[in-house]
Amino acid sequence: MKGFTEFRMPQAVFYGRDSLTQLGEQAALLGKKALLVSDRVMEQIGNVKRCAEYLQVKGISYVSYLDVNSEPTDIHVSEALNLCLQHQCDVIIAIGGGSCIDAAKAVSVLATNGGYIGDYMGSKKAIVKQPVPLIAIPTTAGTGSEVTSVTVISNTKDDIKMMIRHPKFIPAVAIVDPMLTLSIPPHVTAATGIDALCHAIEAYISRRAQPVTDILALSAIELIMNNLRTAYADGNDIDARENMALASMQAGAAFPNSSVTLVHGMSRPIGALFHVPHGVSNAMLLPAVLEFTRESAIERLAVIGRIIRPELSELSNEELSDVTIAEIKQLCQDLNIPNMKTWGIDKGKLDELVSKMATDAIDSGSPANNPKVPSHEEIIELYYRCYDYDFSIQEKVSH
Numbered sequence: 001m002k003g004f005t006e007f008r009m010p011q012a013v014f015y016g017r018d019s020l021t022q023l024g025e026q027a028a029l030l031g032k033k034a035l036l037v038s039d040r041v042m043e044q045i046g047n048v049k050r051c052a053e054y055l056q057v058k059g060i061s062y063v064s065y066l067d068v069n070s071e072p073t074d075i076h077v078s079e080a081l082n083l084c085l086q087h088q089c090d091v092i093i094a095i096g097g098g099s100c101i102d103a104a105k106a107v108s109v110l111a112t113n114g115g116y117i118g119d120y121m122g123s124k125k126a127i128v129k130q131p132v133p134l135i136a137i138p139t140t141a142g143t144g145s146e147v148t149s150v151t152v153i154s155n156t157k158d159d160i161k162m163m164i165r166h167p168k169f170i171p172a173v174a175i176v177d178p179m180l181t182l183s184i185p186p187h188v189t190a191a192t193g194i195d196a197l198c199h200a201i202e203a204y205i206s207r208r209a210q211p212v213t214d215i216l217a218l219s220a221i222e223l224i225m226n227n228l229r230t231a232y233a234d235g236n237d238i239d240a241r242e243n244m245a246l247a248s249m250q251a252g253a254a255f256p257n258s259s260v261t262l263v264h265g266m267s268r269p270i271g272a273l274f275h276v277p278h279g280v281s282n283a284m285l286l287p288a289v290l291e292f293t294r295e296s297a298i299e300r301l302a303v304i305g306r307i308i309r310p311e312l313s314e315l316s317n318e319e320l321s322d323v324t325i326a327e328i329k330q331l332c333q334d335l336n337i338p339n340m341k342t343w344g345i346d347k348g349k350l351d352e353l354v355s356k357m358a359t360d361a362i363d364s365g366s367p368a369n370n371p372k373v374p375s376h377e378e379i380i381e382l383y384y385r386c387y388d389y390d391f392s393i394q395e396k397v398s399h
Helices: 019-030 040-044 047-057 074-086 098-113 117-123 186-205 211-233 238-258 262-274 278-296 298-308 317-334 347-363 376-387
Strands: 012-015 033-037 061-065 091-096 134-138 150-155 160-165 173-176
Touching (some): 012 019, 012 238, 019 047, 019 091, 033 047, 047 061, 098 134, 134 238, 150 262, 160 262, 186 211, 186 238, 186 298, 211 317, 262 347, 278 376, 298 317
Parallel strands (some): 012 173, 033 061, 091 134
């Protein structure tokens, strides 16, 4: 490898069962008045109350913003920011899925740097001042947002998902407690698990991959392929949940330091225009995009194949790249991943929007990091292929 690479993480990561108990102590090191960013589901199942109790034990007062939903928007950010400024909060705590954490990241930066979150997309506006410190607590095993330098916020005016990357979006502290993931229903376990798998695979095949991210990505792939089906079938299997939480964090650490590729580039427009949850839209695309990419990533796909099916390690790289894709298709089938048609996306609406979707995908920058860089027309063709994609495979890979 020529030149040098850069790798960034939060200042502190607390990982493991019951690590949420560290919240009060960590918050007290960062501030005295907290903004708690979450959603109504987290409130209903008691996670917001648990956070509040840990804060109160340490004498930290707080205000809550609980209106984030499955796709964070600039409206959520604006509302939470106003609350943060009004109450002069000096620490932010996000508990929930990646949506809650991404919204909180945007608030933490805007609270000190000002402006509209879209101003910072594509580095149009510099992030100069230190953000309000953020403690990120994921309750799903998927986005890895608790350790990333990325926030994804929907622009409600232009129907665009804005992916904004900057080191100052990295939370100060991540608390990854797998006990918080026990309440996730199977369909969310599947979607978030495939999202983490996308992060890991894309980080590994990216043109910007590097040795540190390779180690994390491959470890995450192995953990996900060995544990996701179990977590999906039995949500109370704490060992599987713990391994998925670790895999999600590893994949989350890998991809912002190497980059996601074509799957994420194509996924964001599906989420923005058809309001499909991010993990689901990634899953809809992953096998077809890997088939498109295969010829330009045979060696790396073969390495993944040896991890997934070590008993087939003597096969050629070409054969193992096929094994990898077949195994991922089988995983999607086992997890009941829908294609775009099954989800309910209208074909006529896709026809109307597909050119904009391809443009938005390219403009995100992610497809340029794919081993095989697609043209606008090739992305359109892939969207149509994924519309009624068949996840079933002709025969189980055995060799």
